[in-house]
Amino acid sequence: MRIVVDKDLCxxxxxxxxxxxxDAIEMKDDKAFINEYCQMCRNCLxxxxxxxxxxxxxxxxxxxxxxxxxKGVWVFAEQREGKVADVALxxxxxxxxxxxxxxxxxxxxxxxxxxxxxxxxxxxGADRVFHAQDPIFEHFNDEPYVQLLSRLIQEHRPEIVxxxxxxxxxxxxxxxxxxxxxxxxxxxxxxxxxxxxxxLLQIRPAFGGNIMATIVCPHHRPQMATVRPRxxxxxxxxxxxxxxxxxxxxxxxxxxxxxxxxxKEESEATCNLQEADIIVSGGRGVGGPDGxxxxxxxxxxxxxxxxxxxxxxxxxxxxxxxxxxxTGKTVCPKIYIACGISGAVQxxxxxxxxxxxxxxxxxxxxxxxxxxxxxxxxxVNEIVPLLIKKIKEVKGL
Amino acid sequence: MKIVVCIKQVPDTAEVRINPExxxxxxxxxxxxxxxxxxxxxxxxxxxxxxVGGTVTVLTMGPPQAEDALREAIAMGADEAVLLTDRAxxxxxxxxxxxxxxxxxQSLGFDLVLCxxxxxxxxxxxxxxxxxxxLNIPHIAYVKRVEEITEEKIRVQRxxxxxxxxxxxxxPVLLTVVRELNEPRLPSLKGKMRAKKAEIKKLxxxxxxxxxxxxxxxxxxxxxxxxxxxxxxxxxxxxxxxxEEVVDQLVEILKEMKCI
Numbered sequence: 057m058r059i060v061v062d063k064d065l066c067x068x069x070x071x072x073x074x075x076x077x078x079d080a081i082e083m084k085d086d087k088a089f090i091n092e093y094c095q096m097c098r099n100c101l102x103x104x105x106x107x108x109x110x111x112x113x114x115x116x117x118x119x120x121x122x123x124x125x126x127k128g129v130w131v132f133a134e135q136r137e138g139k140v141a142d143v144a145l146x147x148x149x150x151x152x153x154x155x156x157x158x159x160x161x162x163x164x165x166x167x168x169x170x171x172x173x174x175x176x177x178x179x180x181g182a183d184r185v186f187h188a189q190d191p192i193f194e195h196f197n198d199e200p201y202v203q204l205l206s207r208l209i210q211e212h213r214p215e216i217v218x219x220x221x222x223x224x225x226x227x228x229x230x231x232x233x234x235x236x237x238x239x240x241x242x243x244x245x246x247x248x249x250x251x252x253x254x255x256l257l258q259i260r261p262a263f264g265g266n267i268m269a270t271i272v273c274p275h276h277r278p279q280m281a282t283v284r285p286r287x288x289x290x291x292x293x294x295x296x297x298x299x300x301x302x303x304x305x306x307x308x309x310x311x312x313x314x315x316x317x318x319x320k321e322e323s324e325a326t327c328n329l330q331e332a333d334i335i336v337s338g339g340r341g342v343g344g345p346d347g348x349x350x351x352x353x354x355x356x357x358x359x360x361x362x363x364x365x366x367x368x369x370x371x372x373x374x375x376x377x378x379x380x381x382x383t384g385k386t387v388c389p390k391i392y393i394a395c396g397i398s399g400a401v402q403x404x405x406x407x408x409x410x411x412x413x414x415x416x417x418x419x420x421x422x423x424x425x426x427x428x429x430x431x432x433x434x435x436v437n438e439i440v441p442l443l444i445k446k447i448k449e450v451k452g453l
Numbered sequence: 454m455k456i457v458v459c460i461k462q463v464p465d466t467a468e469v470r471i472n473p474e475x476x477x478x479x480x481x482x483x484x485x486x487x488x489x490x491x492x493x494x495x496x497x498x499x500x501x502x503x504x505v506g507g508t509v510t511v512l513t514m515g516p517p518q519a520e521d522a523l524r525e526a527i528a529m530g531a532d533e534a535v536l537l538t539d540r541a542x543x544x545x546x547x548x549x550x551x552x553x554x555x556x557x558x559q560s561l562g563f564d565l566v567l568c569x570x571x572x573x574x575x576x577x578x579x580x581x582x583x584x585x586x587x588l589n590i591p592h593i594a595y596v597k598r599v600e601e602i603t604e605e606k607i608r609v610q611r612x613x614x615x616x617x618x619x620x621x622x623x624x625p626v627l628l629t630v631v632r633e634l635n636e637p638r639l640p641s642l643k644g645k646m647r648a649k650k651a652e653i654k655k656l657x658x659x660x661x662x663x664x665x666x667x668x669x670x671x672x673x674x675x676x677x678x679x680x681x682x683x684x685x686x687x688x689x690x691x692x693x694x695x696x697e698e699v700v701d702q703l704v705e706i707l708k709e710m711k712c713i
Binding site: 095097098199 | 464546576577578580586591592608616619621622623674677680681691693701710712
């Protein structure tokens with residue numbers, strides 16, 4: 057497939073130029089021209105008033121594979137220190153939904169940890185578990201993970217393979233995808249099955265988190281994705297669920313890299329922020345470090361933690377450990393109060409699964425209002441102090 | 454030691470805005486920069502070269518204008534620069550990009566390959582590990598400190614979610630690096646002079662002996678189906694009135710949710 061401009065129809069009106077997020081349309085001899093930046097996002101197709109921009113068939117993919125030979129949804133369940141990570145449980149919920157939509161089985165893959173943990177994966181939705189127990193999995197090490205998962209994929213041919221977009225998943229999954237020569241979509245925030253084609257629709261923030269993109273992997277299998285932790289909600293475990301646990305041999309698994317030692321370093325802000333039920337978060341509209349002192353007071357009255365947008369962190373008003381968003385933390389508290397945050401997509405992806413979002417912003421067109429349950433158009437520096445005062449009254453302070 | 458640093462020229466995404474009427478990105482006047490994480494990879498390459506000897510080659514894939522990024526790297530102190538540029542490379546996803554870069558690295562020869570942990574436009578963090586697979590060498594991602602490096606092996610600290618690991622690997626190896634690793638130097642005046650005159654080597658898919666089917670859009674398993682701005686929530690409620698009234702409503706909501 058290729059996007060081309062029909063030069064006979066193009067009037068040179070330049071309407072299409074702004075529609076391209078990749079700067080791939082330029083003017084040549086007064087006609088639009090699609091250059092090599094084109095990423096086939098198809099954004100320009102609908103904007104041309106003359107219908108001069110078209111998608112044309114290119115050559116068929118070089119290597120057609122038999123897609124029907126690939127069946128089943130897999131979740132690679134990350135474990136740390138023998139305990140399955142929360143993101144794996146979140147993924148079993150999504151994986152269950154995808155497997156049901158495809159009328160197929162959900163398989164969990166677990167390297168390390170004990171059989172009780174493997175059992176738990178079944179309670180959370182897996183039909184079967186591939187479980188490999190070997191001291192080589194005690195610390196995360198890319199090479200053994202890559203070898204064994206690639207081997208299992210080549211042997212059993214799943215159609216979809218998912219894992220968490222954690223430092224572990226994001227380090228070894230790309231290598232697995234390259235080894236089995238398939239596509240991988242990073243850091244997805246939503247996954248659906250296309251009802252027409254049965255393909256996995258992988259939705260993720262793109263362009264520094266300024267916009268969302270749907271990615272597909274139509275001609276290769278498995279379809280692989282890493283999924284952002286804390287974006288998908290966990291289901292509920294069912295201890296009566298039955299499934300099969302298959303022990304996997306680690307024969308021949310080796311490693312060139314060696315993990316000598318692991319050190320734990322917990323930042324207090326991280327824990328507070330990601331575990332807080334209430335987050336009071338500030339952006340550029342807060343106005344400065346003093347504004348954050350005010351947010352801290354509100355947060356402590358509500359028993360919550362303080363978050364921040366990238367803009368506020370870049371200004372140096374609050375440390376990076378408080379940053380929520382694409383390049384910061386992902387949070388999903390019961391209540392997220394966004395104060396003076398405009399709501400760039402890169403921020404929204406880090407907080408939009410919060411249960412209730414309250415947004416305060418001067419600009420009534422701020423995109424933060426698109427995700428808010430309660431919207432207040434107004435000045436944070438008037439509203440928050442009054443709110444603090446009234447809460448104190450209620451509490452009798 | 455032959456060190457190859459892979460970099461990417463990216464739009465400064467912090468400057469990108471969305472036009473609320475058309476829901477499209479506004480990129481007018483957005484400057485192109487070296488991906489910020491890659492500056493740390495360049496700095497790491499220079500420091501390792503200066504301590505153990507060798508050369509630093511910077512490599513990028515992109516349109517002809519990506520030459521600017523390479524010249525900036527030379528101004529920082531890199532010894533030579535290579536640009537992979539070819540219409541056949543257009544539309545590459547991470548797999549095709551990694552395949553192409555690996556082909557170039559292979560043809561240049563290498564002991565150590567350095568990359569930034571991710572590029573700020575795509576944020577995938579996939580190209581480094583995928584390249585290592587194509588090169589059939591080990592990789593260590595999220596490197597925050599190099600503890601020791603010799604001709605034979607390297608020992609580094611890699612950042613993990615809850616701390617860090619000390620990891621050892623034999624050379625050749627590929628590292629992806631994080632900001633904590635170092636403070637990138639600024640180009641010197643002498644460096645800038647050298648960068649102006651430096652010859653940038655250009656490579657096409659034929660030069661790296663890559664079949665056209667494996668690079669660019671044709672070599673990319675993933676495709677962008679569409680792009681969109683997130684939808685608005687349907688059950689949104691506007692709180693209106695004077696500041697006093699609005700705050701009273703807020704207090705009621707917080708009470709209802711048992712926060713106060």
